[in-house]
Each structure stands twice: as structure tokens, then as C-alpha cells.
Amino acid sequence: MSKDFSTVLRTKGLKNTPTRKAILEVFPEDCKPINAEYIFDRLKKKDINLVTIYRNLDSFEQAGILKRLNLDKGSAYYELTGNHHHHHIVCTNCGSTEEFGAHDIENAINKISKSSLFGAINTHSLELFGVCKKCATVK
Amino acid sequence: MSKDFSTVLRTKGLKNTPTRKAILEVFPEDCKPINAEYIFDRLKKKDINLVTIYRNLDSFEQAGILKRLNLDKGSAYYELTGNHHHHHIVCTNCGSTEEFGAHDIENAINKISKSSLFGAINTHSLELFGVCKKCATVK
DNA sequence: TATCTAATTGCAAATTATTAACATTTAGTA
DNA sequence: TACTAAATGTTAATAATTTGCAATTAGATA
Incomplete structure (x- = not known):
């Protein structure tokens, strides 16, 4: 594989x-x-x-x-570089990551891109930060 | 002021x-x-x-x-730390920034936060990258 | 107001992540 | 097989940030 x-x-x-x-x-x-x-x-x-x-x-x-x-x-x-666009949630305690993708976020970002005063928006970065389940329970 | x-x-x-x-x-x-x-x-x-x-x-x-x-x-x-939550668009050419805020993006992020497997999502970072109008025309 | 102490600052050196310069080696092509 | 540009190794440099420690000071307290 x-x-x-x-x-x-x-x-x-x-x-x-x-x-x-x-x-x-x-x-x-x-x-x-x-x-x-x-x-x-x-x-x-x-x-x-x-x-x-x-x-x-x-x-x-x-x-x-x-x-x-x-x-x-x-x-x-x-x-x-996978075939599916996604973002990450990062645990601020242990550093572990989990990925997520959400169409409505991407759509909202695309809308902003189009209406922006900028010449062109090429990429974006979006990360969520929090505490993962493991760290949340251990603490 | x-x-x-x-x-x-x-x-x-x-x-x-x-x-x-x-x-x-x-x-x-x-x-x-x-x-x-x-x-x-x-x-x-x-x-x-x-x-x-x-x-x-x-x-x-x-x-x-x-x-x-x-x-x-x-x-x-x-x-x-202002009173209004916002994000930035960064020009990858000259580094200038512009801010933007969008309710639908925030709402979508909140939805993700709630449905996530993570224990808790505390913050997020979202940046758009592109070329600002000035750089786009000068080039 | 003088004194005291923990918080703050300055200074020098260390660390971390990353890049640059340059000589040597090697993949892929002729 | 020979050639050349691309890739690698080595050493040293750089940029951003942090640490340790001694000296200073803000703000609390006597």
C-alpha cells in the first residue's frame, strides 16, 4: 500500500x-x-x-x-500532500494532532478570499488548539 | 484615545x-x-x-x-488583544497584513470544536496568505 | 517615610531551528 | 563509459529566542 x-x-x-x-x-x-x-x-x-x-x-x-x-x-x-484538504487540531499539552476537514469552513474562507481587498488569496492555514482527550482525563 | x-x-x-x-x-x-x-x-x-x-x-x-x-x-x-475577534491576511510578497473577521467562519469553527473528539478546543489560528493589491499591480 | 522583598531588568552566554558556502559525490543522460 | 547538473556532507554562520545570574526597583508594609 x-x-x-x-x-x-x-x-x-x-x-x-x-x-x-x-x-x-x-x-x-x-x-x-x-x-x-x-x-x-x-x-x-x-x-x-x-x-x-x-x-x-x-x-x-x-x-x-x-x-x-x-x-x-x-x-x-x-x-x-494528501488528496484531501484538511486542517489540524493540536493538543497544547502533549502536542498530539488530529485532523479535520469541514466544507463550511472552506466555503466561508473562499467567500472571504473572493470579497477581499487583496489581489489574490493563495493559501490559508487554520489550526485549532486545545487539550486532547487523553491529556484532559489524565490531568 | x-x-x-x-x-x-x-x-x-x-x-x-x-x-x-x-x-x-x-x-x-x-x-x-x-x-x-x-x-x-x-x-x-x-x-x-x-x-x-x-x-x-x-x-x-x-x-x-x-x-x-x-x-x-x-x-x-x-x-x-482587541475587543473584536479577527484574523489576518498576509501578503507573501511584502508581508503587509490586513485584518478580517467573519461570523460564518467562527460559527463553523465552533461547530467543529463541539463535535471534536478533543477534550476541549481553546483557541484557533486562521491566516490567509496571498498577494496584496499593491504587490499584485507592481509586479 | 524608610525598609523589605519579590518582581523586573540587564548582561553575557547558551539553545534551537535553520541556512549558507563550498568541496565532493552521484543520478540520469548522452 | 563519460559527463554534468543536481544532491550530499561538512563546517560554520545566522536568526530568533531562552537561560542563568547579579543588580535594580516597584509597590507593599512597618
């Missing part, structure tokens, strides 16, 4: 290196967002330079393979 | 220092978000330490005097 990253890379005009495939393979199927450090840890045995990871995260984002998120966690998180 | 920051500080249990008032006075009435560096520059003649500014921005946010924003600009931006 795992994605064919070689093809993805080729399609995007990016060279198909073992390092790149290794990085992309770290990304969870379920779109859970991860950061550079996490990838670095997971690939410790492969001895991949952290700088290379940063560089590739950037390339992948440019290419549209990854989406960069702003989860207020101090570092940038990325997720595989 | 300018706010009485001494009272605000006292109310929040924060000591009423000249430094603090100076910092708060830098914040524009129109809620335009600013960052630590901007405040530092504006207060150069008062010779206030940048660390002190960072510390106070943090205290002020804790106290609810300021709101911290995530505008994808490399540093944290803050605005006076």
Missing part, C-alpha cells in the same frame, strides 16, 4: 536518490505531521545529514510533495 | 514599570501586528534590552494583554 516515491520524484523532476526515498518513507501513511528532527532520528542508522533533510523538506514542499505546517511547536512540521 | 496601560498592568497583577508602558505604547491603535525587533528599534533611544522585550511580550501574552500570531514571517508577531 506504500506509495511509489521513485515515480513521484521522477514526475517532479527530482533525482531519485536513496536518501530522498528514505526520507519520504518516514512519513506516516496517516498524514501525521512530522519535523526534521523526527526524520533525522528515524534515519540515524542511515547516517543522513540533518542539513540534507532540511534541504529536501524544502525541495519536497516546492515540488508539492509535502505540505509545511505551522503548528506552533517551535519547528516546522510537514505532512504528505 | 490612547489606552491607560498603567491600569491594565495593575489589573493583571503586573508591575507598572516605565519599560512596560513604553513597550505597550509602541503597539499601534489599529491592531497592526508587530514583532520584538520592531519594538526594540522603536525604543532604541530608551535603551531597552531586547531580552526584556521578549520577556514582557511573553508576560503580556500570558496576561491576555497581547495576542501572539503566527504569520509565517520567521518571528512571532503580537497585537493588542
Whole structure:
């Protein structure tokens, strides 16, 4: 069920290196967002330079393979660009995330985009912050 | 028309220092978000330490005097916690911001909050990114 | 009003996340 | 197989923010 990253890379005009495939393979199927450090840890045995990871995260984002998120966690998180547009709820206690998507929010945002004085609205970011069930009960 | 920051500080249990008032006075009435560096520059003649500014921005946010924003600009931006809830549109070209508020977006977010599996949703952040009219025409 | 104490500030150094410069290596093409 | 642009490793730099600690001060209290 795992994605064919070689093809993805080729399609995007990016060279198909073992390092790149290794990085992309770290990304969870379920779109859970991860950061550079996490990838670095997971690939410790492969001895991949952290700088290379940063560089590739950037390339992948440019290419549209990854989406960069702003989860207020101090570092940038990325997720595989899935086929469904969604947002995240972040637990301010443990950092866990959950995704959600809602048509009425997207519609409302689109309406704003159209009526805005701005020349063009290209993207948006929306995150909810709260306390997840686990943290809420443990406390 | 300018706010009485001494009272605000006292109310929040924060000591009423000249430094603090100076910092708060830098914040524009129109809620335009600013960052630590901007405040530092504006207060150069008062010779206030940048660390002190960072510390106070943090205290002020804790106290609810300021709101911290995530505008994808490399540093944290803050605005006076106004009485009206709103969000920002950020120009990805020049960094200028414009605010907007929309009831249907808030309502949709509230609905999500209620139906979420999360224990509690406390806050949310929503930013739109695009190119402002000025940048759109100049280009 | 003088004194006291916790809160605040300044200063220097540390940390964290990220980027830059540059030499070396390698994937993909000719 | 050779070539070249792209990718990688290494080291060092940068930007934003935080920490530790000593000196100062606001505001409470005697």
C-alpha cells in the first residue's frame, strides 16, 4: 500500500536518490505531521545529514510533495500532500494532532478570499488548539 | 484615545514599570501586528534590552494583554488583544497584513470544536496568505 | 517615610531551528 | 563509459529566542 516515491520524484523532476526515498518513507501513511528532527532520528542508522533533510523538506514542499505546517511547536512540521484538504487540531499539552476537514469552513474562507481587498488569496492555514482527550482525563 | 496601560498592568497583577508602558505604547491603535525587533528599534533611544522585550511580550501574552500570531514571517508577531475577534491576511510578497473577521467562519469553527473528539478546543489560528493589491499591480 | 522583598531588568552566554558556502559525490543522460 | 547538473556532507554562520545570574526597583508594609 506504500506509495511509489521513485515515480513521484521522477514526475517532479527530482533525482531519485536513496536518501530522498528514505526520507519520504518516514512519513506516516496517516498524514501525521512530522519535523526534521523526527526524520533525522528515524534515519540515524542511515547516517543522513540533518542539513540534507532540511534541504529536501524544502525541495519536497516546492515540488508539492509535502505540505509545511505551522503548528506552533517551535519547528516546522510537514505532512504528505494528501488528496484531501484538511486542517489540524493540536493538543497544547502533549502536542498530539488530529485532523479535520469541514466544507463550511472552506466555503466561508473562499467567500472571504473572493470579497477581499487583496489581489489574490493563495493559501490559508487554520489550526485549532486545545487539550486532547487523553491529556484532559489524565490531568 | 490612547489606552491607560498603567491600569491594565495593575489589573493583571503586573508591575507598572516605565519599560512596560513604553513597550505597550509602541503597539499601534489599529491592531497592526508587530514583532520584538520592531519594538526594540522603536525604543532604541530608551535603551531597552531586547531580552526584556521578549520577556514582557511573553508576560503580556500570558496576561491576555497581547495576542501572539503566527504569520509565517520567521518571528512571532503580537497585537493588542482587541475587543473584536479577527484574523489576518498576509501578503507573501511584502508581508503587509490586513485584518478580517467573519461570523460564518467562527460559527463553523465552533461547530467543529463541539463535535471534536478533543477534550476541549481553546483557541484557533486562521491566516490567509496571498498577494496584496499593491504587490499584485507592481509586479 | 524608610525598609523589605519579590518582581523586573540587564548582561553575557547558551539553545534551537535553520541556512549558507563550498568541496565532493552521484543520478540520469548522452 | 563519460559527463554534468543536481544532491550530499561538512563546517560554520545566522536568526530568533531562552537561560542563568547579579543588580535594580516597584509597590507593599512597618
